[in-house]
Amino acid sequence: MRFGFLAPIGVFLLIAAVMFYALFYLNPKEIPSELVNKTAPEFSLEPVPGYGEPLSSEHVKQGKMTLLNVFASWCVACLAEHPTLMDLKKQGKVEIFGLNYKDKPDAAAKWLGRHGNPYTRTGMDQKGRVGIDFGVYGVPETFIMGPDGTILDKIIGPITEKDLETRILPRIAEFNAGS
């Protein structure tokens, strides 16, 4: 009990450490997805006019890894990750589907025309209901889909270099090595 007087200081340091960690290392905006490790919900959507075939839940279950990227022409952060998606498309390692979230068809088409189209299929979710089925609460979000249509992971916000290197590319490499 000789050092009992240090107890309050110890408690303070403990609380301070927890709060420090929470402040700098946890992001309250990132809500862990409830859908990870579950099968993608059923959907069937019309394509952005002039941009390929329609998109439905069948297309994410065709035995290969795919990315399902939620985007919109009104979304500024989508522009930030757009070059990353274009790059991925150029490398041809993974097929990317675009879920056009609550957008106007012409605006979406114009946006893809101006910035390039990284998607092999697009689907317009004009009412946002498919987005809600996927637990989308902000754009952009990117779902990493397993070959059987299981959601392996979800990236909230623009895809960063770190996301690409730790979450997307290793999974693709692993899948390619396995098949």
Add this chain to the structure above:
Amino acid sequence: MRLVSANLLGMLLAALFFVSPVGAVFNDERLKDPAQEEKAREISDNIRCLVCQNQSIMDSNADLAKDLRSIVREQVAAGKSEAEIHEFLVSRYGDWVLLNPPFKARTFILWVSPAFVFLLGGYFMFLFLRRKNDKSAEADRKSAPLTEEEQVELNKLLSEGERPGEPK
């Protein structure tokens, strides 16, 4: 200067009185049945808006909140119960979407820790007070008997204090 501050005070008071927290109701499509509408609102009050996080979807003007409100209304109109609607939302957004988190294994610490900390504090207070009590009791016991030498010393001191010439 005084005039300015009086004006400022008046403005503050006005702001306080005129910006009263009326429950914000947005121009959504309302349900025709008032009882159902009431129920939909009650449910919506406990659904977190995922964009603005500490607001319910009833208080938020975010697009997603609007969509979720209309989903709640649709499901109420379809006769779904509150539990079913919660399940629908939780399966998509997780427990986080409920402003009042359910009591289960994952939220155990969240619910139990306040009571635990309260009891722990009570326990330490009990120890502290008892120790204090013990100490003063000990002090009492120590001060009670005087040894023989002490008594002699005390008598001497007392008799020294008497002034000469005073009757004994």
